[in-house]
Amino acid sequence: MDDCNLKELSLSAGMLDPAFNPSILNYRVTLGNDTVNLTVYPVTSDNHASYQIIGTGGSKTVGLQDGLNKIEIEVAAEDGTLKRYKIEATKLSANTPVLSGLKIAENLTLDPPFSISEYKYTCTAPLNMISVIVEPISPDHNMHVTVNGSEVGNQTYLNVGHTKAEVNVTSADGTNSQIYQIVISRVQFPWSISFSDLNDAQEYECPVSLKAYYRPVSIKGSDPKHIFSSSLIKFLTRKTKCNPFDDTPFDAQWCVPEYEVDKRMSAASVYCCFRYRGCTGTFELSELGKHALECPFKPPSELDSKDVTGTSWYQTEFGLTSKPRHQFRHTIELRNWEKNLRERASEGNVEKHCSNARNEIKNYKELVSKTGKFLPFYEEGKSPLDALHKAAVDYALAIKLKPKDPELHFHLGVVLEEHYYAAVIYGVVKKIEEQGAEKLSAAETSGRNDEIAVICRLHGFKAECTLQQQLKALDMEYHQLKEQGQAAKSDYVQSLYSWKAQQAGKDGKLKPVVSDEHKYIEWSLLKYLDALSLQPQSWKYNFHVGRLYLFQKKNNDALKHLQVALAQKPTEPSIRFYAGLLVLDQDDGLGPQTRYAIQYLQQGLEQLLTDLQTPSDNSANHELSFLRALDTFSLQNIQLIKGIYRLGTFLFNPPAGLPERTMSPEQVLHLCAN
Template structure:
């Protein structure tokens, strides 16, 4: 779908835009607020995408067919080059490790010494009397599991005691525990109890199943009320000079300061509400502590599940399933060496199982001893697992989490909710840039694997029912996959700048709208992406604006005063440049404000040095040719630095420095880590991608783009990315030639100036410009009014009153904040006869309820403002003053 009134047209997948705008209903690219009809179907684009010619996604396996994108799905199901339905066991039995470990005897070696015992937690499961046979208990457990699945499909925030899916799981676990008591030597009973214990962890962490606690009772706030309270707390923090990413301690401190200030001013009603907010936030902190403690308890369920899997394995060592799940959970606990033994045993017992192959390959790739003789087998096993996942997605209904398969999540290894699986795919993609020798010819190119990783992570996020730790892992995976793909694209030769620009724009917007808590790694990623885009398009207002946002985020999180001062100055320069470039061509010399920034100066110096070195190399080549010596072969354009393209003007791009045999990025470049040619992994320790050689990264992007349904690019079928661009499929066809004016640039500029000086007249002027350009944007009124509160509080009322008032029935909680502030300030300064007080009291009371204005009503009653009170009550109840019920109430209150 396209975003209405966007220019140039901003087009998104419907599921993706709904996910990106789940918090703020505004354009992810330029922050324009959505109106009622913000989305427009793109039928013409859908048609062009369906008609686009693409290669088969099994081209890497030898398929040369070219078809329309709309026919790709049906073709893959009958493609003769598709992966075989049954894997060849010789891929395992023919390996050296298999022959060494298992080839000398048909009997698998015992891997461990384990003692079965009844542990304390298992004794607690046997809470009821043994009142049946094993068969009866197993049948009861099966029914409880079915109940669990049905309850899990319900969209419920909190479950009453006894009605939670966890209760059904607990009852099933009790049944199996009692069955084990009756038949302790049955390995299947131990295994099923382990599955239920692991499923408890999945229900809490993946699906977010929560019981309603006693202290919550029926006073659980709605999401809108929670959002409203958090907005009020943020405003109070800004009021007391606490800005940026505010910690919980800072929020409590600001609320305490607000409470004391209101008490000193005699505003007991507002002070009581500030105390309410303080107590609510403090209780929320206590609940967060309980959640962390509960999460620790949930982790113990994984430990218990592992023990039951090992109990089952000790009773039946030849069972591949038991070995596999023991190895899988050991890998989950990062005990890689132990996990490898069990996974290899399981693979030897069931060599054709793709899930065992995938996890075994993942352990081998992540082992601490680096590349080994098994690595090429590991790559093959990981690819076979990816192919199996794609086959599952094509052949079954895996559109909704929780409905993927008939079995439990703990057993569903090929699921979009299995973060371990998706991380393994990303790990495969990054590893393939420097693959070991001897890989089969039918190995996917790394770009295609990374595209699959990004696409699968996006699908998982859009379908994910619960926003928790796993959803953040999915977001990290999505960002890292796109960041790595951007790094690959940036290393191509000149001529790819506009593709890089589009990817930078999309990735920076994705980071900006991420729900991941702000951290140094995320800010570094945002800054590098934005700087790369500015280097390519230094005259783009939007690129400069996004860079300024990244610089201001760095300022908000910087502890050093001197460094912070430089950061906010750079942000101010970026915002000023974005405003100055409005209504001007995107092409041309960079604005003067860029030359004032240190990072830009360093980059230009680096580029000039590269140009000088290249000139010297060319002179040496010419001299060698004049002497009759054959000149060295030209350096490949592939694998060059990502910083070798954008010069002072948009039209002329610098050629990358020769010497492409060293495919490292500049120290400040995308993914620079200071460790050879590794892409930065940051503090989270995720898999690093090494820079591709000129043959590896020589242009699979267009092929991959055409072979995936999610790509949606209209391109001729070609295996070379640069050829695709040269043939005219460039984004410049839809890029504007002129920069558009935007309120967002001025709003950001005002924020930067107010951070430098809260009394800045210039900041107030920019806020007023925003109000004129976008009168529906709440932030401009709220932030400008906050600047005036200390010096001219009634002037803040004037600002709030400029907000275009909607009909009362259409007003939102954001509107209510503004009307509430008008009422608060007028009441605070005793302006009881102000004509603006009545209408805003009515609007505020209609949205927030009579309880929110109860203290104001009491104050007006004491001041004998009976006419105003009767008007307010009539307006809130939407009844005429002459209404019989209202007249009776007014008489009761002695207002008439």
């Protein structure tokens, strides 16, 4: 009755922008100078509705003038309700060179989205994409369009890093031209690159990362050219904006993309990244990403459980005839710190508490990612750590309601562990209630400063070091005393720290809190143990308990739990990696298990690199998987990076009898240099 929508709207020439949608009323279209008339084809969504093109006397065709033409389609529903769809049709003059569309046939997404007057775009291509076809759309048959100087429709070959594609459009009358530029970047190849010619290796090595260039750039005006990988040089100069080699300041356009260097490097010959597994092929670097996905020597996607079940430790611990030697004993109890977490009344609903907690965790993520790192000061109750604390409170309240649910204990552990990393990585300075700085006599002040100078010297700083260094020395001293159990002394050092830190804070109103984050690891471990005691065979809980024991260097306890986890899930590369790390540490590289340790570590690395090669769809992941305890197998994880480093340095001087197909130390350490 009252339906006055169109369900379709098409044109005899040009394309509607935005694309037609019944609820969008305003559109634009750009037409070439050769377009004389424009015919519109509306279809109403209700058969009984009618439409008219305003001012055409019943015709669907509109004569076009140069410049802007307004077309209005009025739809009348059966009951007389009216709606107007409007099109602004711009007919170009013969001397205007523009594109009306720009696409890449391989469906890469342009950034920003195409618009007629935007001339510079970027886009990202997968690492196995060797060429693309750039598809410019010109509004006028008389305009001439080329891509990188050749006819439209030709392949544009992609360098391994970045490639510039230039679309040149000449106006219909041939008097003017305009360039649209697209910079296409391929995803970085995660494996280390090994050139078959040593000269190439030297020529294309970034002086900062000591790895092959990725998207090389040079510093404008440098002679000879200083070339770097773009991400690294931007990182190194993020503060100073000076050439790191000769300290000359950069001007605004200091960074010049080196597409030609990238092109030459892409044509250089390299070995397959699976050479250590037996592949003898050499390829142009540009093709390596494609080959790596298809190489017959690439690591198997499914690991063999016999690597675990065939070992002597497995036979002894978990073989059919033997009973487990290690009995796991742990009793859940309500500890004071957890009681304190139940700081407010429960809402009586487990699901509600869990969804509150998830929201706080999302809030935490936003606070952290907004700045990239923590701001030094936050309003009371609004720091990322406050968000984590609130999440912990909600999980603690949920546990109170449902104490036998292991997942609730586990989630509280995950949040507490994140609290630790957040405090360590970002540094925590909390704003506290306003309070005046302590008033000290001159003698007291100089006495305290003398004590601080002594502590600075103890920790290798000069007596006249900066305020930041003084704080660092005090922090080190504090932790050292604490570890030695000297509570009174450590409290005194903390008071010195606070006093000194007040000089750093504004007006003495801001007081940094000496970090005491290690207790969060202990609490987190206790929660993983609580979860495990409710479900002792869970590989997941065993894995996390083992991982944190390893973190605390309690290797015997760690080994027990990682072995149980492996026995439950022998093909899981992340458990293998952590177990391998532990065994390598324990054996010191000489014991009978070293062979397995190396194998497990390498299998973990191979899995990690393969994942980087084929980025997965993140939407499938758990919404909280960015929390570090749930992201144990990524290059963001400190424990994992330490493991890679440990393996790499170990392989520089390996004992006899390494497994076949072991990576080179350079290949392993390559990952740490990212």
